Amino acid sequence: MDFDLSEEQRLLKDSVERLLADRYDFEARKRHGREPEGFAKAMWESYAEQGLLAVPFSEEDGGIGGGPVETMIVMEAFGGALALEPYLATVVLAGGVLRHAASPAQRAEWLPGLIAGETRYAFAQSERQARYDLNDVGVTARRDGDAWVLEGEKSLVLHGDSADRLIVSARTGGSRRDRDGIGLFLVEANAEGVSRRGYPTQDGLRAAEVSLSSVRVGADAVIGDPAGALPVIERVTDEAIAALCAEAVGAMDRMHRLTVEYLKTRKQFGVTIGSFQVLQHRAAEMFIALEQARSMAFLATMMAGEDDAEERARAIAGAKVQIGRSGRIVGQGAVQLHGGVGVTMEYSVGHYFKRVTMIDQLFGDADHHLGRVARMGGLIAA
Amino acid sequence: MDLRFTPEERAFRQEVRTFFQENLPQEIRQKMIDGRHPSKDDIVTWQKILNKKGWAVPNWPVEWGGTGWDPVRQYIFLDELQSFPAPSPLQFGVYMVGPVIAQFGNEAQKKHFLPRIANIDDWWCQGFSEPGSGSDLASLKTKAVREGDTYVVNGQKTWTTLGQYADWIFCLVRTDATVKKQEGISFLLIDMKTPGITVRPIQTIDGGHEVNEVFFDDVKVPVENLVGQENKGWDYAKFLLGNERTNIARVGVSKQRIRRLKELAAIERVGDTPILENPRFREKLAALEIELKALEMTQLRVVAAERTREKGKPDPASSILKIKGSEIQQATTELLLEVVGPYALPYAAEDEGDDHLSNEPPVGPDWAGPAAPTYFNWRKISIYGGSNEIQKNIIAKAILGL
Numbered sequence: 001m002d003f004d005l006s007e008e009q010r011l012l013k014d015s016v017e018r019l020l021a022d023r024y025d026f027e028a029r030k031r032h033g034r035e036p037e038g039f040a041k042a043m044w045e046s047y048a049e050q051g052l053l054a055v056p057f058s059e060e061d062g063g064i065g066g067g068p069v070e071t072m073i074v075m076e077a078f079g080g081a082l083a084l085e086p087y088l089a090t091v092v093l094a095g096g097v098l099r100h101a102a103s104p105a106q107r108a109e110w111l112p113g114l115i116a117g118e119t120r121y122a123f124a125q126s127e128r129q130a131r132y133d134l135n136d137v138g139v140t141a142r143r144d145g146d147a148w149v150l151e152g153e154k155s156l157v158l159h160g161d162s163a164d165r166l167i168v169s170a171r172t173g174g175s176r177r178d179r180d181g182i183g184l185f186l187v188e189a190n191a192e193g194v195s196r197r198g199y200p201t202q203d204g205l206r207a208a209e210v211s212l213s214s215v216r217v218g219a220d221a222v223i224g225d226p227a228g229a230l231p232v233i234e235r236v237t238d239e240a241i242a243a244l245c246a247e248a249v250g251a252m253d254r255m256h257r258l259t260v261e262y263l264k265t266r267k268q269f270g271v272t273i274g275s276f277q278v279l280q281h282r283a284a285e286m287f288i289a290l291e292q293a294r295s296m297a298f299l300a301t302m303m304a305g306e307d308d309a310e311e312r313a314r315a316i317a318g319a320k321v322q323i324g325r326s327g328r329i330v331g332q333g334a335v336q337l338h339g340g341v342g343v344t345m346e347y348s349v350g351h352y353f354k355r356v357t358m359i360d361q362l363f364g365d366a367d368h369h370l371g372r373v374a375r376m377g378g379l380i381a382a
Numbered sequence: 383m384d385l386r387f388t389p390e391e392r393a394f395r396q397e398v399r400t401f402f403q404e405n406l407p408q409e410i411r412q413k414m415i416d417g418r419h420p421s422k423d424d425i426v427t428w429q430k431i432l433n434k435k436g437w438a439v440p441n442w443p444v445e446w447g448g449t450g451w452d453p454v455r456q457y458i459f460l461d462e463l464q465s466f467p468a469p470s471p472l473q474f475g476v477y478m479v480g481p482v483i484a485q486f487g488n489e490a491q492k493k494h495f496l497p498r499i500a501n502i503d504d505w506w507c508q509g510f511s512e513p514g515s516g517s518d519l520a521s522l523k524t525k526a527v528r529e530g531d532t533y534v535v536n537g538q539k540t541w542t543t544l545g546q547y548a549d550w551i552f553c554l555v556r557t558d559a560t561v562k563k564q565e566g567i568s569f570l571l572i573d574m575k576t577p578g579i580t581v582r583p584i585q586t587i588d589g590g591h592e593v594n595e596v597f598f599d600d601v602k603v604p605v606e607n608l609v610g611q612e613n614k615g616w617d618y619a620k621f622l623l624g625n626e627r628t629n630i631a632r633v634g635v636s637k638q639r640i641r642r643l644k645e646l647a648a649i650e651r652v653g654d655t656p657i658l659e660n661p662r663f664r665e666k667l668a669a670l671e672i673e674l675k676a677l678e679m680t681q682l683r684v685v686a687a688e689r690t691r692e693k694g695k696p697d698p699a700s701s702i703l704k705i706k707g708s709e710i711q712q713a714t715t716e717l718l719l720e721v722v723g724p725y726a727l728p729y730a731a732e733d734e735g736d737d738h739l740s741n742e743p744p745v746g747p748d749w750a751g752p753a754a755p756t757y758f759n760w761r762k763i764s765i766y767g768g769s770n771e772i773q774k775n776i777i778a779k780a781i782l783g784l
């Protein structure tokens with residue numbers, strides 16, 4: 001039982017925090033967001049140079065062999081800076097699929113470019129009708145000789161508009177909601193038949209609707225078992241949720257600090273508003289919510305590497321509930337305690353609020369995961 | 383970072399559990415499961431069993447009977463104790479006055495009192511609160527005037543838990559009214575048999591008798607019963623309250639209450655369906671379990687930090703444990719009310735000692751009886767030990783710097 005970071009982990013934390021402190025203040029973020037891709041390509045290159053894109057990959061694959069703790073460190077720092085780059089999409093989601101399901105030959109071909117920051121990936125999994133159900137896959141992949149032909153629509157593909165490659169889930173058998181019969185395919189974003197409509201999301205990040213019309217890929221594009229990919233999708237989603245929990249903690253922590261600072265400086269009625277007990281107690285309640293979220297982000301991190309899928313899912317779902325609930329308490333409180341300035345684009349706190357709110361909506365909101373925890377029989381062993 | 387317990391820690395947990403299984407009398411355990419209060423005899427019996435094993439005062443210095451366990455093992459022990467469930471050793475002795483005597487008392491006090499506390503030869507109670515001094519404890523007025531070799535004590539204490547059984551009471555008394563209020567307080571050990579002490583029961587809203595008023599009328603206390611230095615009592619009181627932090631969340635208690643809720647919700651039915659299968663109930667329960675899991679992790683963070691923390695210096699993060707811990711414990715009592723439904727209604731006076739046993743059979747299932755009393759009684763948890771509002775003040779000041 002030990003919550004301390006190792007020496008290497010502390011170095012990683014220091015270096016990513018320093019990089020962001022130097023180059024990712026609120027004004028810089030505004031500039032980064034105005035770049036054509038919606039994020040800073042120069043930052044992406046710096047992440048590659050600092051080895052951040054190599055974090056979760058094994059040393060044989062050219063990575064640094066980090067685990068969930070290292071990912072947590074990076075994501076928490078990104079949350080504090082409200083980083084816009086496609087780290088979740090490329091490294092955590094697509095990278096996760098490649099780590100868990102790609103063959104050694106595929107990893108040797110694809111990972112060096114990903115780690116070097118030359119190729120960005122997106123995970124094209126969700127669909128309009130699926131809501132949060134991972135098994136609900138309507139896009140089809142039909143075998144045609146040695147090749148596969150993909151057909152259908154993917155929705156809300158995070159950073160799908162600027163990605164070079166997409167990892168697409170598609171149905172190779174069974175009916176739309178079956179657990180079996182789902183495969184994963186690597187598709188070049190500029191392949192014939194792929195069209196993308198990119199758009200900003202509420203939190204200033206980007207996503208895309210992706211349509212696949214008779215997109216042909218070779219047998220070498222199949223990642224893992226073409227009829228048995230759901231466990232991989234579930235696993236990668238759990239890892240992404242753990243990463244998002246850490247990002248949300250980073251964002252909540254910053255939002256809470258900003259609020260406490262504001263309480264100490266803003267004067268009304270001739271005194272700093274932090275002298276009002278009702279605001280002190282609200283700030284204390286926000287702090288409790290933050291720390292409870294941090295605790296569950298630790299739990300999610302610990303369980304992200306768990307092989308027992310049920311135990312993993314139960315803990316990660318619990319963490320996502322806590323993050324969603326704490327996000328509301330901290331986010332709404334931060335805006336409220338800032339008064340009018342809290343609801344403006346000019347000031348950072350509202351942007352943290354928006355990101356934390358959108359994190360709740362991603363991969364299942366608090367209500368969705370509460371239902372799952374309840375159906376799995378709770379978190380406290382009988 | 384490794385959030386798993388080590389194999390040695392897991393083996394330790396098993397050892398503790400096995401000891402409880404083999405040594406806690408079943409009827410005491412059953413009372414705890416049912417949510418009834420253990421009697422004085424139950425507490426004494428169990429603490430003597432623990433003391434024989436060397437486990438009655440694990441938190442104390444080793445030379446006075448402590449086990450020398452690190453904070454993680456201390457935590458595991460309490461977690462097992464609470465979730466088994468077994469009665470806690472009498473907290474006023476083991477967690478409150480014992481550590482104060484061990485830290486600040488003189489040799490004679492240590493030699494005389496500490497072994498008797500460990501073996502519960504003396505029943506201790508806590509005389510801090512007064513009618514006019516609750517949250518603002520330092521404003522207390524009960525005064526002790528030194529006359530030769532004795533202090534003469536006059537005043538009133540209140541909310542004295544289980545004072546009706548007490549052999550001794552440790553009191554904060556005012557010994558100097560001319561200085562800043564925190565600087566004129568002393569810490570006295572008073573024999574409850576001393577002439578001039580009167581104990582009057584206060585009935586709590588559940589109908590139980592666990593608190594009392596204690597009146598002091600020219601009570602003569604030998605000066606050798608002063609702990610530490612005169613007028614330094616406030617420091618010792620802060621030390622005492624700071625020591626409570628490993629216990630304050632009572633995660634093990636809530637775990638046990640949740641297990642019990644699940645058991646009973648599987649028995650009670652609405653129509654043909656056990657309440658446990660009602661999706662609305664399950665989601666409420668799941669939400670509580672998530673809160674509790676988060677609290678357990680928060681608790682473990684505080685425990686882990688304890689290894690590098692100055693002893694006796696309170697961690698302000700323990701205020702989170704108190705607030706969340708009390709809210710969760712209270713929420714378990716609300717859910718139990720929902721499970722028992724209409725059979726929360728019948729009132730049955732609780733037995734005091736074993737001599738007033740009621741001859742009437744309970745109305746409704748016998749496990750339903752304690753549901754409403756516990757709900758009423760447990761409102762206390764967010765009031766005592768520093769109310770939740772006071773805890774928020776502590777967070778705002780000590781952590782947030784507001």
Ligand SMILES: Cc1cc2nc3c(=O)[nH]c(=O)nc-3n(C[C@H](O)[C@H](O)[C@H](O)COP(=O)(O)OP(=O)(O)OC[C@H]3O[C@@H](n4cnc5c(N)ncnc54)[C@H](O)[C@@H]3O)c2cc1C
Binds near residue numbers: 338341
């Ligand atoms: C969308 C919008 C439209 C608006 N439109 C107009 C308009 O058309 N015309 C106009 O004149 N104004 C307008 N306002 C201004 C509005 O009235 C102020 O925002 C409001 O009075 C609060 O003041 P403030 O924003 O300076 O916050 P502050 O007064 O600085 O308050 C900050 C925080 O401190 C709390 N607080 C302050 N004093 C106390 C206290 N004594 N005790 C406890 N808590 C306290 C507040 O509740 C808040 O949470 C608008 C505001 C918004 C957000």
Ligand SMILES: Cc1cc2nc3c(=O)[nH]c(=O)nc-3n(C[C@H](O)[C@H](O)[C@H](O)COP(=O)(O)OP(=O)(O)OC[C@H]3O[C@@H](n4cnc5c(N)ncnc54)[C@H](O)[C@@H]3O)c2cc1C
Binds near residue numbers: 544
């Ligand atoms: C069942 C039970 C057992 C107890 N056992 C013992 C015992 O054995 N020995 C002992 O010495 N004491 C004991 N106590 C006393 C307990 O410590 C006090 O009840 C507690 O300190 C609160 O004091 P009070 O009840 O006088 O409430 P008050 O201090 O009068 O508080 C009333 C309300 O005001 C709030 N409040 C007070 N000050 C502030 C502030 N600064 N800011 C915001 N809100 C505030 C409180 O939170 C509360 O909601 C026990 C209490 C109970 C209920």
